[in-house]
Amino acid sequence: MKHVFRIALLFCALPLLLAASGDNARYQTVGGKIMCMCSCDQMLLKCNHVGCPYSARMISQLKENLNKSSNDADVLNFFRREWGVTSVVEPSRHGFELLAWVLPFAGLGTGMVLVILVARKWKTQPAAGAKTEARLDPKLEELRQRARRETEL
Amino acid sequence: MPLLGSFCLLFALALAGYSFIAGIFGVARKDSAGFRLAETARRAGIVTFIAVTGAALALVWAALNNDFSLAYILEHTNRALPTPYKLAALWSGQEGSLLFWSWLLAGYGLVLRLRHKIDPRLFATTSTVLAGIQVFFLVLVTFVANPFGIMGSLPPDGNGLNPLLQYPEMVIHPPMLYLGYVGFSLPFSFALAALIMRYPGEKWIHITRRWTMVTWLFLTCGIALGAHWAYSVLGWGGYWGWDPVENASLLPWLSGTAFLHSVMMQEKRGMMKVWNVWLVFITFMLTILGTMLTRGGAVQSVHAFAQSAIGTWFYWFLGIIFVVCLTAYIKNRDHLKSENKLESLVSRESSFLFNNLVLLAACFAVLCGTLFPILSEAVRGYRITVGAPFFNKVMVPIGLFLIFLTGIGPLLAWRNTSLGSIKRNFMVPAALAFGLGVLLIFVGLKPWTDLPYFYAWLGFLLSGLVVTTIASEFIRGGLVLKTKLNTNLAAAMVHLTRRNMRRYGGYIVHVGVVLVIIGLCGAAFNQEKEQEMALGDKLQIGHYTLVGQEYTQDDNANYSSEAAILDVYKDGKPLVRLTPEKREFKASNQGTTMVANHSTLAEDLYVIYEGKNPDTGHPIIKAFVNPLVIWIWIGVLVVAFGTGIALVPNAAAVKAPVASAIAVVAMDNAMQPAGAGK
Numbered sequence: 121m122k123h124v125f126r127i128a129l130l131f132c133a134l135p136l137l138l139a140a141s142g143d144n145a146r147y148q149t150v151g152g153k154i155m156c157m158c159s160c161d162q163m164l165l166k167c168n169h170v171g172c173p174y175s176a177r178m179i180s181q182l183k184e185n186l187n188k189s190s191n192d193a194d195v196l197n198f199f200r201r202e203w204g205v206t207s208v209v210e211p212s213r214h215g216f217e218l219l220a221w222v223l224p225f226a227g228l229g230t231g232m233v234l235v236i237l238v239a240r241k242w243k244t245q246p247a248a249g250a251k252t253e254a255r256l257d258p259k260l261e262e263l264r265q266r267a268r269r270e271t272e273l
Numbered sequence: 274m275p276l277l278g279s280f281c282l283l284f285a286l287a288l289a290g291y292s293f294i295a296g297i298f299g300v301a302r303k304d305s306a307g308f309r310l311a312e313t314a315r316r317a318g319i320v321t322f323i324a325v326t327g328a329a330l331a332l333v334w335a336a337l338n339n340d341f342s343l344a345y346i347l348e349h350t351n352r353a354l355p356t357p358y359k360l361a362a363l364w365s366g367q368e369g370s371l372l373f374w375s376w377l378l379a380g381y382g383l384v385l386r387l388r389h390k391i392d393p394r395l396f397a398t399t400s401t402v403l404a405g406i407q408v409f410f411l412v413l414v415t416f417v418a419n420p421f422g423i424m425g426s427l428p429p430d431g432n433g434l435n436p437l438l439q440y441p442e443m444v445i446h447p448p449m450l451y452l453g454y455v456g457f458s459l460p461f462s463f464a465l466a467a468l469i470m471r472y473p474g475e476k477w478i479h480i481t482r483r484w485t486m487v488t489w490l491f492l493t494c495g496i497a498l499g500a501h502w503a504y505s506v507l508g509w510g511g512y513w514g515w516d517p518v519e520n521a522s523l524l525p526w527l528s529g530t531a532f533l534h535s536v537m538m539q540e541k542r543g544m545m546k547v548w549n550v551w552l553v554f555i556t557f558m559l560t561i562l563g564t565m566l567t568r569g570g571a572v573q574s575v576h577a578f579a580q581s582a583i584g585t586w587f588y589w590f591l592g593i594i595f596v597v598c599l600t601a602y603i604k605n606r607d608h609l610k611s612e613n614k615l616e617s618l619v620s621r622e623s624s625f626l627f628n629n630l631v632l633l634a635a636c637f638a639v640l641c642g643t644l645f646p647i648l649s650e651a652v653r654g655y656r657i658t659v660g661a662p663f664f665n666k667v668m669v670p671i672g673l674f675l676i677f678l679t680g681i682g683p684l685l686a687w688r689n690t691s692l693g694s695i696k697r698n699f700m701v702p703a704a705l706a707f708g709l710g711v712l713l714i715f716v717g718l719k720p721w722t723d724l725p726y727f728y729a730w731l732g733f734l735l736s737g738l739v740v741t742t743i744a745s746e747f748i749r750g751g752l753v754l755k756t757k758l759n760t761n762l763a764a765a766m767v768h769l770t771r772r773n774m775r776r777y778g779g780y781i782v783h784v785g786v787v788l789v790i791i792g793l794c795g796a797a798f799n800q801e802k803e804q805e806m807a808l809g810d811k812l813q814i815g816h817y818t819l820v821g822q823e824y825t826q827d828d829n830a831n832y833s834s835e836a837a838i839l840d841v842y843k844d845g846k847p848l849v850r851l852t853p854e855k856r857e858f859k860a861s862n863q864g865t866t867m868v869a870n871h872s873t874l875a876e877d878l879y880v881i882y883e884g885k886n887p888d889t890g891h892p893i894i895k896a897f898v899n900p901l902v903i904w905i906w907i908g909v910l911v912v913a914f915g916t917g918i919a920l921v922p923n924a925a926a927v928k929a930p931v932a933s934a935i936a937v938v939a940m941d942n943a944m945q946p947a948g949a950g951k
Contacts, residue, residue: 153662161516163661166509169883209660211645216653220645224638224667231630239623242614 150192151182153210154199275343275421278331285324286411292317293408296401311397315386318400321407322379329376332369332420336362341428345369345420351433351860353830357444358434364447365434367568368420375410377455382407385459395477398466406458409590417583433860440506446498450522453492454560457525459484461557464550468601471608475540481553482536483920489529490916496522497909508866508881510801510897515664520643521563524636528556531632534625541687542622543612550609554598561591617689624682631675638667669728673735676790679783680738683746702745706738729797736787743780771924778919785915788908795901803895805886815898817878818842824892832856837882837892841871853882876900
């Protein structure tokens with residue numbers, strides 16, 4: 121069981137390791153987080169407007185900043201400063217915006233814990249319907265269960 | 274005609290109001306006078322449908338006859354607009370779409386009221402709740418967003434329909450989506466009615482489940498058609514951009530999916546009654562929230578209607594619904610006590626519970642991302658953008674976990690599953706899935722090189738697990754029936770499905786979902802290339818070579834267009850001729866792309882004509898190779914097929930040639946995962 125747990129843990133950690141090592145597609149990854157400001161509502165690298173007054177300039181700034189800094193967050197912060205916070209379509213990982221990242225997983229985690237706690241409580245306490253079931257004829261109950269099983273109702 | 278339309282709306286509002294108020298009094302009084310009053314309310318509800326239909330027809334008539342004296346027709350049509358798109362004008366703008374919403378609601382109400390004999394009291398209460406919702410939408414359409422507003426002068430031509438909407442799928446996609454959205458009013462009305470009247474038993478759940486499945490199917494098809502439209506028209510090479518309006522449609526879909534699963538717990542074990550009632554409430558509230566977000570201008574989206582005062586009405590409506598639901602729940606919560614409790618964390622029940630949890634977590638994550646810009650503006654004073662990269666990072670792990678649960682769920686027995694039985698049932702599917710993972714690495718997929726590759730690899734692996742599990746369920750049941758009925762395996766599996774349409778229909782739906790996942794995983798391997806192409810120039814992408822053969826122009830009353838005629842070669846052999854196009858619509862002065870797509874089971878060659886470089890005069894072509902996309906559309910068809918199967922009532926129970934108690938028991942055991950109840 122311990123081995124299974126360790127393997128599962130390694131499996132879960134793999135995305136994090138990969139996220140840190142995926143440098144070869146850095147241009148695509150960082151460019152995919154920046155919005156073209158020509159009001160086309162498309163990502164910078166997906167803007168398909170011929171003669172777009174912004175995309176060429178923004179792409180050259182992107183390339184320049186990627187060469188200048190090895191930190192993606194710095195590149196994105198440059199765009200936030202230069203083009204406004206709406207130009208980056210991913211919340212940052214600090215301050216108030218960190219909340220956007222934390223909330224979904226905190227929700228899932230809290231839900232998991234609650235479900236496990238409730239299930240444990242249910243297991244240790246007799247069911248409310250147990251009294252009712254006790255009054256029933258065991259044969260009838262068996263038939264009822266079987267009917268339910270067979271009809272899936 | 275505009276006058277007739279306005280009159281019909283007012284008449285409909287009066288009728289719906291009567292249906293609501295008379296319904297309340299009729300249901301509250303338990304004598305024969307109350308019954309008669311409820312009957313008049315039901316009939317008023319039926320006539321409401323006729324009146325709203327009159328209003329909708331008046332608007333369509335005005336669109337077909339270019340009646341630009343109506344501001345709505347002026348804004349959304351023009352003379353040169355083809356007839357099908359004139360019909361689509363009904364749902365192209367704020368006012369028309371609200372009228373369409375009212376009409377669909379009245380249509381659902383009609384079906385409900387005509388089927389009242391199933392359970393007159395429950396249907397009367399449900400009809401009253403529905404009439405309340407109808408009143409809200411009719412008030413909106415009559416007083417706040419009236420589509421029959423008259424222009425001061427009569428312009429010679431209209432402004433035309435948004436070019437992005439001038440695509441065949443847009444004639445089907447919005448009605449499908451609206452059918453889904455509006456349809457959730459019915460499960461909501463049933464749930465609220467059953468709670469208010471403390472309806473005994475689980476009959477209302479059976480009725481609600483069918484309505485929810487139909488509605489869910491419409492919403493699924495609507496979302497898929499929207500994705501296909503985006504893929505074919507928006508020209509950015511993708512099908513899902515996590516736009517707020519897309520998210521708004523996904524929210525009720527996720528909670529509705531959770532309900533369709535958890536409702537089984539109530540039917541089989543009398544559990545999760547509170548959870549189910551609130552899931553239905555939440556699903557309906559999410560449809561209203563989504564509508565409010567996009568129509569009130571709270572979020573920015575390519576789909577969103579202009580900012581208007583209508584959002585305030587939705588805030589109030591949502592608030593009232595919440596208060597009504599909460600009050601009904603608090604007053605009647607003792608009626609929702611579970612008959613049974615969870616006996617083990619390793620059981621089918623707990624798998625449903627976790628499945629619900631993950632679906633709701635997904636729903637919560639989408640809601641967080643969609644609302645976060647508003648929250649940021651409220652707290653920090655500025656609005657940030659939350660787009661696809663955020664949603665992909667958050668939703669992909671959640672989605673993969675959900676697929677994992679889909680894979681193991683059928684392996685678990687009701688009540689309790691022993692560790693031994695898990696090992697027994699899990700071993701073969703897990704080994705096959707693992708084998709698939711290894712095979713994928715051998716054929717060149719390197720999951721360790723990049724995160725999207727890892728996710729895609731894991732997605733394929735888990736898809737393999739789900740398919741193997743489902744196949745083993747069919748085969749195991751089929752083998753038992755094969756022996757019992759003395760027939761072949763295929764016939765036995767068909768018999769098995771007919772014996773429990775819902776269960777096996779559900780499995781088919783899961784197969785469809787797996788196909789969609791496989792299609793989504795393909796996105797990790799997308800390639801794209803953009804190039805200026807003079808005549809005879811070549812563009813190389815993947816195995817394909819595109820050669821510019823001709824560039825043409827065309828002009829008609831509605832739009833002018835430029836197109837590229839490209840010959841495509843695959844590995845040097847001629848394959849197909851593609852004609853990507855760019856259109857410029859005259860009435861609206863807006864352009865749109867018409868993508869040329871060569872789709873195969875392995876990949877799509879997706880080509881866009883972007884226009885001409887103003888400096889060189891040469892056309893610019895952008896090409897994408899998008900692997901496995903077609904499996905998304907096939908998967909949706911399978912989902913629709915599976916849902917259809919699940920909606921069909923079961924065939925009569927199998928009559929064994931030799932009925933023996935031992936055989937029946939053996940069959941029962943075989944139908945359940947081994948180790949059930951141990």
